[in-house]
Amino acid sequence: MKSMYIVALGGIEEDILTAIEHGLRQMYGHEVKRLPSLPGPEYAFDPQRGQYSSAHILRQLVARVPPDAVSLLAISSQDLFIPMLSFVLGQAQLGAPAAVVSVARLRQEFYGLPPNPSLTLARAVKEAVHEVGHTVGLTHCADTGCPMSLSNNVRQVDAKGTELCSNCITLVEEKTRTV
Amino acid sequence: MNHWHIMVVDDEEVMRESLAAWLREDGYNVDTAVSGGEAIVKATHLDYAIYFIDLKMPGGIDGIETMMEIRKIHPDASIIIVTAYATVDTAITAMKEGAQEYIVKPCNPEEISLLVNRIIRVKNLQRENSILRKKLTKQYSFHDILSKSPKMGKIFDLVRDVAGLRSTVLIQGESGTGKELIARAIHFSGDRAAKPFITVSCAALPETLLESELFGHEKGSFTGASSQRKGKFEMADGGTLFLDEIGDISSKLQMDLLRVLQERKFYRVGGTEEIEVDVRVIAATNLDLDRAVREGKFRDDLFYRLNVISIQIPPLRERREDVPLLARSFVERISHELGKKVNGISEGALRILMDHEWPGNVRELENTIERAIVTCKTTILSDEDVEFLITGRDQGKAAWNVPANITLEEAERDIITATVERTHGNIKEAASILGIDRSTLYDRLKKYNVQRE
Numbered sequence: 212m213k214s215m216y217i218v219a220l221g222g223i224e225e226d227i228l229t230a231i232e233h234g235l236r237q238m239y240g241h242e243v244k245r246l247p248s249l250p251g252p253e254y255a256f257d258p259q260r261g262q263y264s265s266a267h268i269l270r271q272l273v274a275r276v277p278p279d280a281v282s283l284l285a286i287s288s289q290d291l292f293i294p295m296l297s298f299v300l301g302q303a304q305l306g307a308p309a310a311v312v313s314v315a316r317l318r319q320e321f322y323g324l325p326p327n328p329s330l331t332l333a334r335a336v337k338e339a340v341h342e343v344g345h346t347v348g349l350t351h352c353a354d355t356g357c358p359m360s361l362s363n364n365v366r367q368v369d370a371k372g373t374e375l376c377s378n379c380i381t382l383v384e385e386k387t388r389t390v
Numbered sequence: 391m392n393h394w395h396i397m398v399v400d401d402e403e404v405m406r407e408s409l410a411a412w413l414r415e416d417g418y419n420v421d422t423a424v425s426g427g428e429a430i431v432k433a434t435h436l437d438y439a440i441y442f443i444d445l446k447m448p449g450g451i452d453g454i455e456t457m458m459e460i461r462k463i464h465p466d467a468s469i470i471i472v473t474a475y476a477t478v479d480t481a482i483t484a485m486k487e488g489a490q491e492y493i494v495k496p497c498n499p500e501e502i503s504l505l506v507n508r509i510i511r512v513k514n515l516q517r518e519n520s521i522l523r524k525k526l527t528k529q530y531s532f533h534d535i536l537s538k539s540p541k542m543g544k545i546f547d548l549v550r551d552v553a554g555l556r557s558t559v560l561i562q563g564e565s566g567t568g569k570e571l572i573a574r575a576i577h578f579s580g581d582r583a584a585k586p587f588i589t590v591s592c593a594a595l596p597e598t599l600l601e602s603e604l605f606g607h608e609k610g611s612f613t614g615a616s617s618q619r620k621g622k623f624e625m626a627d628g629g630t631l632f633l634d635e636i637g638d639i640s641s642k643l644q645m646d647l648l649r650v651l652q653e654r655k656f657y658r659v660g661g662t663e664e665i666e667v668d669v670r671v672i673a674a675t676n677l678d679l680d681r682a683v684r685e686g687k688f689r690d691d692l693f694y695r696l697n698v699i700s701i702q703i704p705p706l707r708e709r710r711e712d713v714p715l716l717a718r719s720f721v722e723r724i725s726h727e728l729g730k731k732v733n734g735i736s737e738g739a740l741r742i743l744m745d746h747e748w749p750g751n752v753r754e755l756e757n758t759i760e761r762a763i764v765t766c767k768t769t770i771l772s773d774e775d776v777e778f779l780i781t782g783r784d785q786g787k788a789a790w791n792v793p794a795n796i797t798l799e800e801a802e803r804d805i806i807t808a809t810v811e812r813t814h815g816n817i818k819e820a821a822s823i824l825g826i827d828r829s830t831l832y833d834r835l836k837k838y839n840v841q842r843e
Binding site: 260264266267294304345350361364 | 404407409411412414442472498499
């Protein structure tokens with residue numbers, strides 16, 4: 212039986228990590244294991260942009276994927292980017308194990324609003340389910356209530372539910388059967 | 391999975407691969423190229439829905455040049471020029487050369503998503519439009535004949551009504567209107583469909599040969615008749631005999647034909663045995679047979695015998711609504727036959743086609759499309775590819791210097807000689823250009839002693 216792994220890149224609140232573990236287990240039915248935390252991804256820092264390159268982080272993660280892993284999801288507090296875009300909420304290999312999700316823009320404080328830990332936690336679970344969905348081969352879903360729908364801002368994240376839609380569940384079952 | 395393909399062209403690996411990965415998450419098939427040259431090569435093999443092309447790529451060709459080359463291959467390609475350093479000049483150049491968008495990186499992901507969705511929505515509509523058009527073509531087709539003209543619709547109805555009868559049919563219409571196609575439609579819609587459909591071009595043969603061709607001959611009936619031979623009437627037994635260019639037959643043959651039509655019986659040339667056949671005769675002509683009857687050139691009794699069911703096919707200029715339908719259908723078929731990837735006609739080209747008078751009718755349109763496809767350098771026929779229709783007309787007017795003291799006969803001889811030379815001796819094409827039937831052309835060639843190549 213293969214497992215899903217999560218790893219914190221630098222400091223992340225324990226309740227966020229626990230909620231993600233729980234959410235992934237519930238959604239994908241795999242055992243979810245936690246790897247010892249890694250230091251913050253300073254190697255991926257771009258001083259010009261003041262952000263962290265998600266592509267560089269993924270490259271580092273690929274080397275750390277355990278042999279029995281369906282997926283390895285890194286959780287970071289840093290704001291991520293790819294060169295073409297001003298930011299990304301996360302990035303994953305499509306149909307391959309490495310994925311990263313950032314909680315930076317999931318926090319209300321990012322937008323100058325008072326902190327709301329339970330909202331951050333709910334958003335983090337949805338985005339974790341989303342990125343891990345890519346690692347098992349799911350692409351974006353047209354159902355805006357499904358965590359696999361594309362979200363470019365927190366408004367769209369908040370519009371999603373925490374559970375995959377029936378189409379995506381069927382696809383996951385088909386794809387994980389062949390894993 | 392999304393079926394659209396996207397191409398990302400950038401010399402910088404992290405830029406190229408991260409954008410490709412981001413688009414793949416959306417379900418697109420994404421291909422990448424490290425240079426303009428590689429992108430152009432890939433574009434010759436696959437038509438990508440969207441190209442993201444970096445403006446500045448060191449060495450080789452830059453983003454604008456890459457875009458221009460790709461547009462030569464796919465004029466409808468949606469190209470997004472990406473740059474890190476925007477200037478008004480480059481933006482203007484990019485848009486002038488046909489870029490769909492010019493974006494400065496880094497971009498808000500929402501903007502890129504909206505842009506890609508907007509382009510794909512248009513592509514989906516275009517694809518849907520093309521499918522619907524194909525369905526319409528099918529709806530407007532009747533036994534290889536395409537038309538949405540009400541006049542042709544009535545003819546199709548008549549064809550259906552008379553297909554099961556044995557009555558003689560006379561089809562009249564200018565050269566190239568598709569008289570034989572209508573004859574075939576009648577044959578293949580009726581209960582004779584499984585039996586032979588035999589065609590005889592009455593204008594192509596001299597009288598004696600035509601007689602033998604129609605009725606057959608016995609051995610030794612004339613010099614060269616070394617064995618008995620069945621004629622077309624016998625070969626068509628149970629089926630249909632299509633007598634094309636019936637207006638050109640001699641008065642003796644008119645009489646012989648009248649007898650067969652009345653009695654369904656005839657003798658082979660030189661034969662004594664009466665042969666009975668069950669043949670449906672469909673005759674066609676581009677002459678005005680009514681007038682030929684009035685002028686005493688065609689037997690009135692034969693005319694009435696042939697004209698039991700009369701079908702008058704309108705010339706293409708009287709059903710211009712069919713021009714786009716036919717043109718698109720010819721593009722599809724001929725590009726496939728010639729192995730060229732041409733899959734559409736520009737609005738400008740269609741306008742030229744719609745404005746043309748089409749003296750050679752559908753056949754001329756078919757030849758025009760073939761010529762345009764042969765010279766076409768992109769995947770869409772442009773107005774440039776068919777502008778020879780206009781320049782041909784204008785040149786014709788400009789070059790028409792009538793020499794002094796020329797007789798009408800001399801002018802006719804010169805026109806015929808020039809046309810036959812231009813068509814490299816192709817009589818069918820020359821007759822179509824001159825607007826006369828083949829038999830008249832043969833007569834004139836003989837009269838003026840014009841040599842075919």
